[in-house]
Amino acid sequence: MSLADTSIQDQVKSYYGKQLKRSEDLQTDVTCSKPCIPLSKSACEAMTLVHPEVTQRYFGCGLVVPEKLEGCKVLDLGSGSGRDCFALSKLVGPNGHVTGVDMTDEQIQISRKYISYHQEKFNYKEANVDFVQGYIEKLGAAGIQYNRFDILISNCVICLCPDKKAVFEEAYRVLKEGGEMYFSDMYASEPLDEKLKKDSMLWGEGLAGALYWKDLISLVKQCGFSTPYLVTASHIEIKKDQVLQKIGAVKYASGTFRFFKVPLDGNTKKACVTYQGTVTEHQDQLRFDSIHTFKKDQAVEVDGELALVLKTSRFASHFLIQPIECEAPVKDNTQQYCHLNPFLLADRLGSSIQKCSKTQTDGPCASQTKATSKEAESKS
Numbered sequence: 001m002s003l004a005d006t007s008i009q010d011q012v013k014s015y016y017g018k019q020l021k022r023s024e025d026l027q028t029d030v031t032c033s034k035p036c037i038p039l040s041k042s043a044c045e046a047m048t049l050v051h052p053e054v055t056q057r058y059f060g061c062g063l064v065v066p067e068k069l070e071g072c073k074v075l076d077l078g079s080g081s082g083r084d085c086f087a088l089s090k091l092v093g094p095n096g097h098v099t100g101v102d103m104t105d106e107q108i109q110i111s112r113k114y115i116s117y118h119q120e121k122f123n124y125k126e127a128n129v130d131f132v133q134g135y136i137e138k139l140g141a142a143g144i145q146y147n148r149f150d151i152l153i154s155n156c157v158i159c160l161c162p163d164k165k166a167v168f169e170e171a172y173r174v175l176k177e178g179g180e181m182y183f184s185d186m187y188a189s190e191p192l193d194e195k196l197k198k199d200s201m202l203w204g205e206g207l208a209g210a211l212y213w214k215d216l217i218s219l220v221k222q223c224g225f226s227t228p229y230l231v232t233a234s235h236i237e238i239k240k241d242q243v244l245q246k247i248g249a250v251k252y253a254s255g256t257f258r259f260f261k262v263p264l265d266g267n268t269k270k271a272c273v274t275y276q277g278t279v280t281e282h283q284d285q286l287r288f289d290s291i292h293t294f295k296k297d298q299a300v301e302v303d304g305e306l307a308l309v310l311k312t313s314r315f316a317s318h319f320l321i322q323p324i325e326c327e328a329p330v331k332d333n334t335q336q337y338c339h340l341n342p343f344l345l346a347d348r349l350g351s352s353i354q355k356c357s358k359t360q361t362d363g364p365c366a367s368q369t370k371a372t373s374k375e376a377e378s379k380s
């Protein structure tokens with residue numbers, strides 16, 4: 001890591017450790033927790049059980065609650081005060097485990113302070129969550145084991161990391177084969193110019209380090225992962241004039257992507273897949289991303305890569321998968337990644353992130369009904 005990268009990290013550390021005390025302290029009105037897709041009942045409940053001091057210090061930009069968490073080992077990259085870790089520690093159950101990694105001393109201290117509170121609240125004999133201080137670019141050095149985790153989550157952190165390739169390479173190493181990275185982050189509508197990338201105030205808020213959305217796709221594939229799938233997205237509204245002047249024509253969106261560590265020698269034949277309705281709380285259908293919703297007992301054709309993802313991930317036992325013998329499809333490169341553009345999806349879902357409080361009433365479950373009907377409308 002270069003000296004410049006280290007000084008960016010020091011600034012970010014001081015920002016999240018010393019300057020910000022509550023979600024509302026963010027200068028750029030960019031983070032919020034309103035979902036554009038409905039959360040399951042148990043996920044809503046888990047969120048509302050998190051201690052208020054932890055929730056007040058939530059600085060994420062999306063929701064990172066994938067399906068089928070029970071019994072899973074989860075790692076949260078940049079766990080902050082631990083809101084997502086504690087909510088997921090409820091959802092993985094007593095046989096699962098959640099580890100949070102964060103570089104900032106103050107954040108780690110807050111999260112550790114509430115471990116026993118949540119253990120008691122969830123009625124667990126032993127705590128199933130721990131917090132490790134370290135850099136997500138160097139998970140091995142922080143003592144995180146390789147090939148160990150079923151799921152990695154992260155919420156508005158990778159936009160704060162100067163060396164994103166190092167983050168995804170380490171993420172790949174710590175995941176088990178078939179494991180998933182499911183994370184929310186901020187994305188830019190175009191590549192950022194050098195002046196913007198060097199602005200220290202914009203770094204703290206994640207705006208200077210946000211990836212141009214298309215760059216995410218090539219980067220994660222370079223690191224060995226499957227193509228990303230876009231789960232949901234929201235526009236980010238920036239209201240502060242000083243910030244708007246600096247960013248010029250660049251727009252920002254929050255996007256939740258998921259991608260998988262699939263076997264390198266895996267068979268990538270197209271397949272006919274049938275969801276069996278067996279994932280808890282998703283009996284009728286399993287919404288996988290913005291373009292794939294698998295209805296119970298309905299056979300659908302998927303491309304070879306998605307077939308491989310389903311076959312090798314924790315979703316395998318919930319699908320019947322029959323390979324289809326056919327020629328490899330010719331790819332239309334101009335259209336290929338439109339469905340991964342968070343700005344287009346945010347338009348379609350009609351949502352935008354504005355300054356909003358992180359209180360329980362305006363929290364992740366408050367706008368669920370509205371979000372569900374908006375999604376239904378956009379599909380019709």
Ligand SMILES: C[S@@+](CC[C@H](N)C(=O)[O-])C[C@H]1O[C@@H](n2cnc3c(N)ncnc32)[C@H](O)[C@@H]1O
Pocket residue numbers: 009012013016057058059060061077078079080081082083084101102103104107134135136137154155156157160161
């Ligand atoms: C925007 S906050 C999000 C925190 C948390 N995910 C949440 O949703 O509240 C970013 C967090 O990432 C941490 N962070 C930033 N860069 C990091 C790095 N390279 N390694 C570890 N932690 C990092 C910061 O210390 C901070 O706690």
